[in-house]
Amino acid sequence: MNTALLIAPLAISGLSAALAALISLTDKIVNNYGECIISVNGGKKELTVQGGSSMLATLAEQQIFIPSACGGRGSCGECKVKCTTDVGPHVPTEMPWMTPSDLKNNVHLSCQFKVKGDVGIEIPEYLFYVKRYKATVERITDLTHDIKEVYFKLPDGVSTNYKAGQYAQIEVPPYGKIKEPTQRAYSLSSTPNDPNHVEFMIRLVPGGIVTTYVHEHLKEGQKLDVIVPFGEFHVRDTSAxxxxxxxxxxxxxxxxxxxxxxxxxxxxxxxxxxxxxxxxxxxxxxxxxxxxxxxxxxxxxxxxxxxxxxxxxxxxxxxxxxxxxxxxxxxxxxxxxxxxxxxxxxxxxxxxxxxxxxxxxxxxxxxxxxxxxx
Amino acid sequence: MNAPDIGLFSLFFASIFTSNILLANFLGMCSFIAISKDLKSSNGLGLAVTVVLTVTGAANWLILHYILIPYDLIYLRFIIFILVIAAMVQILEMVIDRVSQKLYITLGIFLPLITVNCAILGVSLFIEIREYNFVQTVIYSLGSGLGWWLAIVALAAIRNKTEKTKTVPAGLQGSGLTMITIGLMALAFIGFSGMLSVQ
Structure with a gap:
């Protein structure tokens, strides 16, 4: 009886381990697409990557961060990229986010297709400069009764490259009932001529996860993840x-x-x-x-x-x-x-x-x- | 081992036609009804089920005879058969993704759903109950797969035709008529069972 109690779990776990090994072995062989070249914006940038992962993850590994609020689950529809080569038909998971012009222009959600060979994509130029930093809160100022100005210092030697008017994503750690890190977008109020700092104005939104954190928990000296910069909002060079x-x-x-x-x-x-x-x-x-x-x-x-x-x-x-x-x-x-x-x-x-x-x-x-x- | 005394060809024929896993045992109904709307997907799913059935049938026979019976673990067969099926489906999914993107997209969610297709577990359990030997197991699994494939393609073709006619009463359209069709098909298949049976 005692041996039976021992053998059963052993047999199940042994078999599971063997099957898991078999799966990962197949994964290694089948999903090995070798080295692929991603040509960005008509060859302006050529990335040599290991194929087999989603475009979103592959680009993130190369330090190119496509905006994505859901982290690659296909539920936010923000990580669109335009493909200049064939990457296969649109899959059902991306259809809700595709406009007729997206379908015509071969625009895909970058989290929903894998890099399986050499591909060409087009992304906004500024995404080349998007970086994730651990920023230190240097100063928190009350602008009004419900708006705080938060001034962050970036790590020593780092200097950002953005245009006045663009925005950044701030990520706050889990707190209270919030079990996952949460990202929200805020416009930068700092000037690009002060490249070692970033600054935001954050209004308390009742029930807002990040704004509540900033208003009630954030302390000077604390570190937060800041991803910078995003957006098409900047002054156009005209005389209008x-x-x-x-x-x-x-x-x-x-x-x-x-x-x-x-x-x-x-x-x-x-x-x-x-x-x-x-x-x-x-x-x-x-x-x-x-x-x-x-x-x-x-x-x-x-x-x-x-x-x-x-x-x-x-x-x-x-x-x-x-x-x-x-x-x-x-x-x-x-x-x-x-x-x-x-x-x-x-x-x-x-x-x-x-x-x-x-x-x-x-x-x-x-x-x-x-x-x-x- | 007392393997049943049955010719390999008879077993193969019986598992496809007279003891069709779908129409005689009524196993694997959910995807049968859901996917048979479309002939092309039915064909793909039929192929996938056939491959998974054959591979898991053989794998489960080996596990049954070299691990479960010698160590007296026969009571674990349900959980272990399911584990093997799940792993095989995962592997098949990866292979299809690599080989045919089109088939991968057509099968979509239904490919992982093969894991819980009762026809697959059913075949593995029949193999154990009927004490087939290894060759019989492979023949029986392959035959059952082909039988399933044949049945779903036949149903899809029939549904294709009936959906085009406008004479179906509103209350019977869709799954109502499908259930009746399946019943008639089952009668036709079982009609042959006097000829040869593996039940």
Whole structure:
């Protein structure tokens, strides 16, 4: 009886081990695609990789981080890449994310196909520079009652390469009831001319995993993973008038953009109108700095607007929703006939409302820029 | 070992037709009904089931006779047979992924589902109950696989035809009519069982 008790588990575990060995052996033989060459952006970069893993994982090994919120499970639809060679038909798991033009242009989810031979892909150029760093919190400042500014120092000797206006992903460790590391996107408010630091403005979102962590748990001196940079939001090099609209922590990319424009002098070379919406005076910040810019630089205009000013605020400026104020200014003499570019940062609802107003005043969709990730 | 006294050809023929694993034993019904909507996928799945059946039948016979019986572990046969089936399906999945991307995508989720196809476990258990020897085991597993393949392709072809006619009452469309069709097919197959049987 005793030997039987021993033999049964032994037999099962022995057999399982043998089968597992057989599976991994087959995996080694069958999934051995040898060395494959991934040609990125028409040969601008050639990567020699070991085939057999998903494109997303293979590129991550090569330090190219395609944006992916779900980590390769095919449930976020963000890791799209355009393939210039045949990588097989679209699989059912990626179909929900494919638009008709994606299907036509051979766009695939990079987590859903394996590298099985030489392939060509096209990805946005900035992804070459995306890197993951362990950043140290150097300073946390309260901007308003619900927005904190967090200033990170990157490891010594590291310098980032991003354009003012782009965003980064912050990863917070598991805490409380949250069992997995969580990543969220935040616009960089620091300037690229300070390449050893990154800075963010983070508004407390009730129930938000990362914002709650930042507001309630994050301490100076602590280290967090920061992946930087992402996004297509940056100043286009034209002479058109910039119509910038932001609300709340949407200030972040504009702090970066205006600081950089002051530094390189371009703030005096084109007209900039900055509309900033808030509820009441206690939600306003950086007003002094922006008013000073307005005074010093003739072509820079700062228009703060409060939607619900309190009586004690003694508010003299614009009131009403930011869209109403924008609507009013877009028909003013200054802006009516100018060649315009729109720059937006804020909640998805605000973005859509501002887009509608801009469209109404004949601004072209292709010249309205934003990164929607909230 | 008292292997049953049955000719190899008879065993092969019987396992395909008169004792068809699907239509005489009604094993492996779920994928039979789900996949038979489409002729092409049925064909692919039939092939996959045949290969898995043959390989696992043989592998399980070896394990049964060289490990389970000598060490008196026969009561572990369910769990061990399932383990072997799961491993074989994994391996087959990798091989198909490599060899034919098209078949891999067509089979999709149904390939891993072969693991829980009761026809596969059923065949392994029949082999034990009927005390086949190794050659008989291989013939019987292969025959059962081919029988399953034949049945699903036949059903898919019939469904293809019936779906094109507009005379099926609404209440019977889809699985309703499929169940009736399977019943009629089973009658036809069992009709031959007087000729030859391995039950």
């Amino acid at each position: 008038t910039m119509v910038c609209v932001a609300g709340g922590s949407g200030m972040a990319p504009f702090k970066s953009i205006f600081t950089t424009m002051v530094e390189d002098g371009s703030i005096d070379k084109r007209d900039v109108w900055y509309f900033f919406g808030a509820r009441s005076v206690r939600d306003l910040f950086y007003v002094e700095w922006l008013s000073e810019l307005d005074e010093k630089h003739e072509r820079f205009h700062f228009i703060p607007a409060l939607s619900e000013p309190e009586e004690s605020d003694n508010w003299q400026g614009e009131t009403g929703l930011i869209t109403e104020v924008l609507d009013k200014y877009l028909v003013s003499d200054n802006l009516k006939d100018a060649e315009k570019e729109g720059y937006l940062c804020g909640s998805p609802g605000m973005l859509d409302a501002c887009m509608a107003v801009m469209r109404k005043h004949d601004m072209e969709d292709e010249r309205i820029y934003f990164d929607k990730f909230a």
